[in-house]
Amino acid sequence: MSLLIIDRLRTLKAKCTFAEETAANLGLSPRELAGIIALGTSKRLSCNELAEQMGLSPSRGSRVINSLIAGKYLRREENERDRRCIFISLTPRGEEYLKKIEDAERVCEELLHSRLNEQELKKVEEGLELLLAAL
Structure with a gap:
């Protein structure tokens, strides 16, 4: 069996350094960046829900959450x-950083749109949806 899909995903991950670069530019870890993004989508989550959205165990998620609270990004x-039960939400500073993250995401998205035509973009979107559904 060929691991072509896994190889392509690995290559894609190596080339797409958006999260790492954005996090570094903002003085955040990639996991902290993921936490701010998750709360931007959900607005308010329990600690366990936020840890799950970041792909972390509850104990590791708790450490990242505490770091973001100490940095005044979350409350x-x-x-x-x-x-x-405690809920976590973004502070005004967290909202400000979320806007910076969204601006960086928009630049990355615009780059892809400038390099692919509408038909190619549709194929990429459909392929990604298939992969997500399969996982």
Whole structure:
């Protein structure tokens, strides 16, 4: 069996250094960047939900969350219904960094659009959807 798909994914990952470059430019780790992005989409998550969205164990996620709270990117919010549950959301500083991240994502997306025609972009999108569904 050929590992062509895995080889292509590995090559793609090596060439697409957006997250690492953006994180470094903002003084964040790639996991911290992922946490800010996840909260930008969801607005408010529990610690476990945020860790899961970042692809981390709850204990590792907790360390990243604490680092982001210490950096004033995130804040803890008590759950009115269950005091044992804490929600995490972006602070104004976190919102500011999210905008910078989204601006960098837009530049990366525009680069792809400038190098591929509409038909090629559609094929890429369809292929990515197939891969995501298969996983």
